[in-house]
Amino acid sequence: MDYDKLLMQMPEHRPRSGADTGDLPQEAVIAMTYTPMQRQGSARFEPGAALSRGTLYPSLELPLGNNYNVRPVRMTPLGELQALHFIITELSLYLDTHCSDREALSLLQAYQTAYREKRDAYVKRFGPLSKQDVVCSESYDWINDPWPWELGRRDI
Amino acid sequence: MFEYEKTLQYPVKIKNPNPALAKFIISQYGGPDGELAASMRYLSQRFSMPYADLKGLLTDIGTEELGHMEMIGAIVHQLTRCMSDEEIKKAGFDTYFVDHTAGIYPQAASGVPFTAAFIGVKGDTIADLTEDLAAEQKARVTYDNILRMVDDPDVIDPIRFLREREVVHFQRFGEALSRTTDRLNSRNFYAFNPSFDRPVK
Numbered sequence: 001m002d003y004d005k006l007l008m009q010m011p012e013h014r015p016r017s018g019a020d021t022g023d024l025p026q027e028a029v030i031a032m033t034y035t036p037m038q039r040q041g042s043a044r045f046e047p048g049a050a051l052s053r054g055t056l057y058p059s060l061e062l063p064l065g066n067n068y069n070v071r072p073v074r075m076t077p078l079g080e081l082q083a084l085h086f087i088i089t090e091l092s093l094y095l096d097t098h099c100s101d102r103e104a105l106s107l108l109q110a111y112q113t114a115y116r117e118k119r120d121a122y123v124k125r126f127g128p129l130s131k132q133d134v135v136c137s138e139s140y141d142w143i144n145d146p147w148p149w150e151l152g153r154r155d156i
Numbered sequence: 157m158f159e160y161e162k163t164l165q166y167p168v169k170i171k172n173p174n175p176a177l178a179k180f181i182i183s184q185y186g187g188p189d190g191e192l193a194a195s196m197r198y199l200s201q202r203f204s205m206p207y208a209d210l211k212g213l214l215t216d217i218g219t220e221e222l223g224h225m226e227m228i229g230a231i232v233h234q235l236t237r238c239m240s241d242e243e244i245k246k247a248g249f250d251t252y253f254v255d256h257t258a259g260i261y262p263q264a265a266s267g268v269p270f271t272a273a274f275i276g277v278k279g280d281t282i283a284d285l286t287e288d289l290a291a292e293q294k295a296r297v298t299y300d301n302i303l304r305m306v307d308d309p310d311v312i313d314p315i316r317f318l319r320e321r322e323v324v325h326f327q328r329f330g331e332a333l334s335r336t337t338d339r340l341n342s343r344n345f346y347a348f349n350p351s352f353d354r355p356v357k
Binding site for chain 1: 159160161162163164165166167168169170209210212213216217220226229230233234286289300303309313316317318319320321323324325326327328329330331332333334335337342343345346
C-alpha cells in the first residue's frame with residue numbers, strides 16, 4: 001500500500017465533526033504531559049456505524065492512511081445487540097473521565113434500556129448469553145454450539 | 157468477579173483459512189503489546205489506584221481488553237482451521253505447529269512466550285497512567301504493522317476495529333492523567349505518590 005499517496009488525498013484538516021480540538025488547562029506547568037479533554041456534546045455515530053468504525057465519536061476516528069472502516073457490520077439479531085452493547089461500552093469509558101456530563105448519562109441509560117429489551121428478546125429466541133439466562137431454558141442449553149469464536153454453519 | 161457473556165465484542169467471520177497470517181497475528185494474543193498484557197496491566201493497576209473514577213476506567217478498559225483477547229483468539233483459530241500438512245509447511249506455520257498444533261498459545265510472533273515482564277505495575281498513579289499511554293500506542297503500531305501485511309478483508313475488518321480501540325483508550329488514559337493532576341498541587345506534581353502516600357497537608 002502506498003501510504004504517502006493515501007495521505008496526500010486526505011484533506012489537510014479534517015472538518016468532519018468540528019470537534020477535533022479539546023480543552024487544555026490554562027496554565028500547563030512543565031514536566032507533565034497533557035491530553036486535551038474531549039468536549040461535552042461532541043458528534044456521535046449511530047449505533048451500527050459506531051460498531052463498524054470502532055468508536056462512537058467521529059473526532060476519535062483516526063485510521064492508518066485514510067482507511068476508514070466503512071464496511072457495515074451485518075445487522076443480524078446478534079449484530080444489533082453488539083452494536084447497542086458497543087455504544088454502552090463507549091459511553092461508559094467517556095463517562096469515567098467526564099462523570100458530570102448529565103446528557104451522556106441520560107444517553108447511557110436510554111441505550112441500557114434498549115439493550116436490555118433487545119437482549120431479552122434475543123435470549124428467548126436463540127438461547128442463553130450468560131449462565132443466568134438458563135432460567136428461561138427448557139434444557140441446559142448454555143453449552144450449545146456454536147461458541148463465539150467458532151464459525152456457525154450459517155457463516156461458512 | 158467476572159462473568160462470561162457468550163458473544164464477541166465485534167464479529168469475527170473469516171472464510172479463508174490462512175496460517176501464514178495466524179503466525180504473526182498471534183502476537184496480539186500473547187506478545188509484548190498484546191491484549192493479554194493490556195488486560196493484566198490495567199486490571200492489576202486497579203488495586204493501587206486511589207481515585208474512584210480511575211478505578212472505574214481501569215476496570216472498564218481492562219475488561220474490554222479481555223474481550224479483545226478473545227477476538228484475536230477467534231481470528232487465529234479461524235485462520236488455522238482445516239490445515240493440511242502441506243499447507244502448514246508452505247505457510248511457515250510449522251514452527252508454531254510442532255509445539256501447539258492448532259491450539260491458541262499466548263506468545264509473540266517471534267515465539268517468545270507471554271511473560272508478566274511485558275507489563276508494568278509501578279504503584280504510582282502518574283507512572284502507571286503514563287505506562288498505559290505508551291502501551292496503547294505500541295498496540296496501535298502493532299495493528300498498523302499487521303494491517304500492512306494483510307489483504308483479506310475478513311481479517312482487516314476486525315483488526316481495524318481493534319486498532320481504533322487503541323486510539324480511544326489512549327484518549328481516555330490521557331484524560332485520566334489530567335483528572336489526576338487536577339487533584340494535585342501544580343507547584344510540584346511529584347511531591348508525593350497519591351497511590352501510596354497520604355496527601356501532604
